[in-house]
Every structure is written in structure tokens, then in C-alpha cells.
Amino acid sequence: ILNVEQSPQSLHVQEGDSTNFTCSFPSSNFYALHWYRWETAKSPEALFVMTLNGDEKKKGRISATLNTKEGYSYLYIKGSQPEDSATYLCALVPNTGNQFYFGTGTSLTVIP
Amino acid sequence: DAGITQSPRHKVTETGTPVTLRCHQTENHRYMYWYRQDPGHGLRLIHYSYGVKDTDKGEVSDGYSVSRSKTEDFLLTLESATSSQTSVYFCATATGELYQETQYFGPGTRLLVL
Numbered sequence: 379i380l381n382v383e384q385s386p387q388s389l390h391v392q393e394g395d396s397t398n399f400t401c402s403f404p405s406s407n408f409y410a411l412h413w414y415r416w417e418t419a420k421s422p423e424a425l426f427v428m429t430l431n432g433d434e435k436k437k438g439r440i441s442a443t444l445n446t447k448e449g450y451s452y453l454y455i456k457g458s459q460p461e462d463s464a465t466y467l468c469a470l471v472p473n474t475g476n477q478f479y480f481g482t483g484t485s486l487t488v489i490p
Numbered sequence: 491d492a493g494i495t496q497s498p499r500h501k502v503t504e505t506g507t508p509v510t511l512r513c514h515q516t517e518n519h520r521y522m523y524w525y526r527q528d529p530g531h532g533l534r535l536i537h538y539s540y541g542v543k544d545t546d547k548g549e550v551s552d553g554y555s556v557s558r559s560k561t562e563d564f565l566l567t568l569e570s571a572t573s574s575q576t577s578v579y580f581c582a583t584a585t586g587e588l589y590q591e592t593q594y595f596g597p598g599t600r601l602l603v604l
Contacts, residue, residue, distance in 0.1 A: 379549055410588060410590065412588070412592060420597075421596060421597055422593075424592035424594070427591070427592055429589060467532065469533075471588040471589050475546075476538070476587050477523075477538060477588070478523075478533070478535060478588060478593070481532060482530065482531065
């Protein structure tokens with residue numbers, strides 16, 4: 379069992395604020411990292427797949443960076459909007475097998 | 491939308507009874523996964539399949555079995571349901587291995603074991 383930690387657990391921001399949160403994982407087990415967005419009453423949806431140290435991915439106002447040597451990834455949201463309210467999950471693919479270890483997520487609420 | 495359906499969507503059952511959940515996909519994805527979601531634990535892998543009749547255990551496989559007799563269907567069986575198996579169960583699929591391919595999730599099945 380691999381420990382994937384996300385912080386903070388929850389976050390409330392005002393509309394228009396930029397925000398970021400962290401996913402930490404054991405660097406020695408790294409193979410790939412995924413980010414997912416999970417809205418209430420829906421299924422998780424993929425945001426990014428990241429594999430290389432220094433990777434930076436962007437989709438609209440959302441971007442992510444990866445540091446495999448120190449074992450963390452940051453997710454950034456620029457100019458948060460109410461529709462960004464969701465739980466953001468990261469998931470580690472270890473070098474030991476084809477499966478995910480999910481973090482418990484960061485719940486983001488954007489206040490209009 | 492990867493065309494993943496789960497049935498049933500809700501189920502209430504009694505302790506000791508067997509329960510089978512079905513995941514059906516229309517995308518011809520090779521890999522299929524079963525997860526459970528519990529407060530404070532996030533999503534945890536139960537079993538996964540990397541092809542027809544090829545399955546492997548995940549993090550929390552005790553008390554569960556799976557079968558995949560055709561590409562589109564992946565069945566999860568609780569051999570003798572216990573209250574600790576009350577959870578929301580998600581199926582997911584992927585076209586390839588997870589170091590490069592994303593997963594697509596089904597809508598979930600809420601299971602209550604009394």
C-alpha cells in the first residue's frame with residue numbers, strides 16, 4: 379500500500395482568486411501521476427497524466443507541475459470560477475504494477 | 491463519455507448474501523477496474539482486469555471476486571456480503587497501461603449491506 383497525500387483537505391476561495399493544492403507521493407515508487415476532477419453526483423474526469431520530472435501540463439485555467447525527485451505535484455487554478463467547485467484527486471501509478479493509488483482529494487468550493 | 495454503465499445503481503442487501511455488480515463498456519477498452527469509495531479513504535482498487543479472463547488483485551480484494559468472460563463486461567461479486575462492504579463502487583476502464591493512459595469512470599453503484 380502506497381501513501382498518496384493531498385493537501386489541503388478542503389479549500390474555500392472567492393470567485394476570481396487563484397489557488398493551488400498539493401499531491402505528495404513516495405518518489406521511489408513513481409511511474410506516473412494522474413489528476414482527476416470529481417464533481418458531486420458525477421464520476422471522476424481525467425485532467426492530466428504526468429510522467430516526466432519537470433512536466434508541466436495545462437488545460438484552460440488549470441495547470442499542473444510534477445517533481446518526481448522530491449515526490450510532489452501541484453495543481454493550479456487561475457481565476458477560480460464557481461464551476462471549478464469539485465474534488466480534485468491525484469493518483470499515483472507505481473513502478474510495481476498497473477494500478478492506481480488515489481489520494482483522498484482536495485475539495486474546492488468557489489464562492490460567487 | 492466512454493460508454494460505461496453500471497448495474498444496479500443502488501442495492502440494499504442483507505449480511506451473508508452474495509451480491510454481483512456489473513460493469514459494461516462499449517468502447518472495447520482492454521483494461522477494467524473496480525474501486526470502492528469510502529469517507530476518509532478516497533478510491534481504493536479492489537480488482538482489475540487486463541484482458542478477457544485475465545484479472546489481478548488490488549489493494550482491498552479480500553471478500554471480493556471478479557470475472558471477465560468478454561471484453562465489455564466485468565463482474566464484481568461479494569461472496570458473502572458484510573456491513574463493512576457498504577460503500578459506493580465505481581468501475582473504470584482504460585485503453586492501455588496507466589503510465590500513459592487515463593481512466594474513464596462509470597456512474598457508481600451504491601451498496602448498503604444491512
